[in-house]
Amino acid sequence: MKQDRREFLRKAGIGALAGIGALAGLNPLSALEKTDMSALSGKPVPGRTRWGMLIDTRSCTDGCRQCVTACHRAHNVPDFGDRKNEVKWIWKSRYEQAFPTSGTQFQKPELLGREVLTLCNHCAEPPCTRACPTQATFKRRDGIVAMDYHRCIGCRFCMAACPYGSRSFNWLDPRPAISEYNREFPTRERGVVEKCNFCSERLARGLQPACVESCPGKAITFGDLNDPGSTIRRMLSEQETMQRKPELGTLPSVFYII
């Protein structure tokens, strides 16, 4: 069924999407917003890791928030209970919010409104690090876009530069708003920006990211995009996947199966 639908879409050649893909130079041949792996990492450096994530939205249950809770607990993310001062590292958006440039006409009715996990994409060409005036946010050698909370001056240029709304600012002192304090991860001060760190602290201990581990539906696969033998690479080569706003050239490391 899935295969048929894809086949059909390709034949029908959903025009707008093909156009966007071609413009971005990502995907001149296929009709879907599929990722062309050869264009992905620029120059894959043998032996160097590029962490990436594949989220299967079909296995992600509406209403479930286990990954969000696990992540926010692990990283002492405060909860102010209001939208203005909100800090979040991973959250659920609706399909049409996560993929606003994708076509929504004549799609499966249940597609619109489907919950999609959204988080920092750890872009290979991150506009946020380009905008930062102090290199307080920077790309690590393993592809993770990291933050130095001690260097950040709180100018919020990275927030304006990120086209995915992935970054949060500490408008107030976060500490009183942390419900369960985790001693193993530092808290932040007010006045600095923060976001998902791909659980670099857990990776260093050989653990999978907290969201991956906590997902009851096993919807998230995490691995090395630069290793052709990794599970994530095998899955990417076998499935149709999407990235958010591929037309912007940010080369996200988070992929989605819709």
Next chain:
Amino acid sequence: MIEKALKGNRAYWAWIALLIVVIAAGLNAWAVQLDTGLGVTGMGRDISWGIYIAQFTFLVGVAASAVMVVLPYYLHNRREFARIVIVGEFLAVSAAVMCMLFILADLGKPQRVLNVLRYPTPNSMVFWDVVVLNGYLLLNLVGGWTVLGAERKGVAPPSWVRPLIYLSIPWAFSIHTVTAFLYAGMPGRHLWLTAVLAPRFLASAFAAGTAILILISFILRKTAGFDAGDEARKKLTVLAAYAGIANFFLLGMEFFTAFYSNVPAHMHSLQHLYFGLHGHGQFVPLMWLSLLGGIASVIVLLVPALRSRSSWLVAACVGLVASIWIDKGIGLVIGGFLPTPLEEIVQYVPTLTEMTVTAGIWAIGLLLLTMLLKVAVAVKTES
């Protein structure tokens, strides 16, 4: 020379006292903000810059517009600008100081601001903005002050100052171009992601800045008995009118490109600002006020029968400044965040604390400008 700023009549001191009161209120509000965090402002996760950055953007333009008197006077030897060129330079100095204060007020960690210089990052436009703004401040301060000092002594200005003044001309263009680049290079913010942003910034800056100069010349004539001359005002009026036309022309280009191409991402921000989007249109009345008021002002500046009357001229200048202030502040900076990257519309309302800080910084700038102009007028009327 500075002692000349300390002699004045009652009205002068009343004005200074008023400014100091506003500054004190502003500092107090800033202390509250430092103590509690930027959460005391109306900014939030989705609209992460507000009136601070809006004032900054507007004032960089005011600073840059000094070039509208410096260029004709120093490069083309237009004598009619002789009495107003120093006003332009000192206006630039005060505006540049306000710009820096607004940036400082906007920082989450102002105590770390020197990190920008400790870790210079050429790929960040902020780094360049800091460099060009400070450079521009120095060029205008040194240039204006030195020429004025020579005038007081009745001697020709030292020869080293001319190259500095010449340098300030392209530098003025650079500060506003770099400020536009702060915005224009961001993927996914379509109101900003446009090649005409820098030209439009320059056009609106030259319109608003020149109009402010005309207004200051009226104020100086009334309060200090210092007249920059009708000839200078006439020339400036024409400059403001054409810069205003260029600004609205470029705005028209934005509308054409967005709506003829019919690309949703390009249309959304403009739709939200001018017509409302998904049932939200917080800024629609303001944007139309800005657009219609601005066009009406430009028309007044263009029609000789109208602009030759002082009352009309003053009204048109005020109208043009207000129009551009709304358009560049609220429209461009705040409107640029909407719809959000996740296609949502949120509201932004500045808080009292935020507005008091803003007023305080304006008062610091006005105090500086008042004192600098006091010195300039004293020297000019004595010589």
